[in-house]
Amino acid sequence: AAGVIQSPRHLIKEKRETATLKCYPIPRHDTVYWYQQGPGQDPQFLISFYEKMQSDKGSIPDRFSAQQFSDYHSELNMSSLELGDSALYFCASSASVLGSAEQYFGPGTRLTVT
Amino acid sequence: KQEVTQIPAALSVPEGENLVLNCSFTDSAIYNLQWFRQDPGKGLTSLLLIQSSQREQTSGRLNASLDKSSGRSTLYIAASQPGDSATYLCAVRDPPRNNRLAFGKGNQVVVIP
Numbered sequence: 001a002a003g004v005i006q007s008p009r010h011l012i013k014e015k016r017e018t019a020t021l022k023c024y025p026i027p028r029h030d031t032v033y034w035y036q037q038g039p040g041q042d043p044q045f046l047i048s049f050y051e052k053m054q055s056d057k058g059s060i061p062d063r064f065s066a067q068q069f070s071d072y073h074s075e076l077n078m079s080s081l082e083l084g085d086s087a088l089y090f091c092a093s094s095a096s097v098l099g100s101a102e103q104y105f106g107p108g109t110r111l112t113v114t
Numbered sequence: 115k116q117e118v119t120q121i122p123a124a125l126s127v128p129e130g131e132n133l134v135l136n137c138s139f140t141d142s143a144i145y146n147l148q149w150f151r152q153d154p155g156k157g158l159t160s161l162l163l164i165q166s167s168q169r170e171q172t173s174g175r176l177n178a179s180l181d182k183s184s185g186r187s188t189l190y191i192a193a194s195q196p197g198d199s200a201t202y203l204c205a206v207r208d209p210p211r212n213n214r215l216a217f218g219k220g221n222q223v224v225v226i227p
Contacts, residue, residue: 031213033213033214033215035215041219042203042217043158043203045216048213048214050213055213090157090158099145099208100166102163103215105157105159106157
């Protein structure tokens with residue numbers, strides 16, 4: 001079965017650079033979520049989209065922005081990178097924005113800021 | 115704010131023993147609860163999803179129970195194997211913040227051959 005695809009899988013950037021993470025949801029899934037997991041931490045919700053509109057916003061820094069496109073893929077744009085942005089970034093998708101819908105997670109993008 | 119706690123934070127068991135992992139949450143008005151497995155530096159693999167109307171879910175050697183009124187869930191892994199060594203994360207989804215999962219910090223499990 002098709003799963004959530006994230007690219008790139010690994011990314012190394014220097015401080016103050018920008019990064020773009022991409023997420024391709026499971027086919028026919030219309031809702032996408034982004035989470036950040038720092039070293040030794042639990043995943044923290046960043047932002048979500050339903051039908052190309054932002055549906056919820058969590059602890060996402062102002063330096064980050066995201067959007068969902070007409071084909072439902074999503075991109076997380078990160079600017080002015082800081083050392084503390086080094087983390088595993090997960091994208092998840094679900095077939096519905098309803099609270100009962102299961103979220104399916106991608107393999108993550110490991111971002112290292114040096 | 116929903117707070118999810120997992121106890122114990124870490125445990126080691128000999129191969130063959132049953133594993134019991136506990137998860138508690140402060141706001142009982144949840145939509146559902148998911149248990150995930152995470153290997154070091156890897157992604158999240160969904161193990162079981164329990165809707166708020168359900169009391170348990172089973173998949174192979176895994177069984178998860180949910181007591182929504184008391185804010186608790188338990189994951190049982192029968193006859194543990196070394197391959198079960200991983201971190202197990204509990205996450206809940208609740209109405210005030212229905213687009214997000216609130217995660218616990220995980221139970222780090224080591225199964226000793």
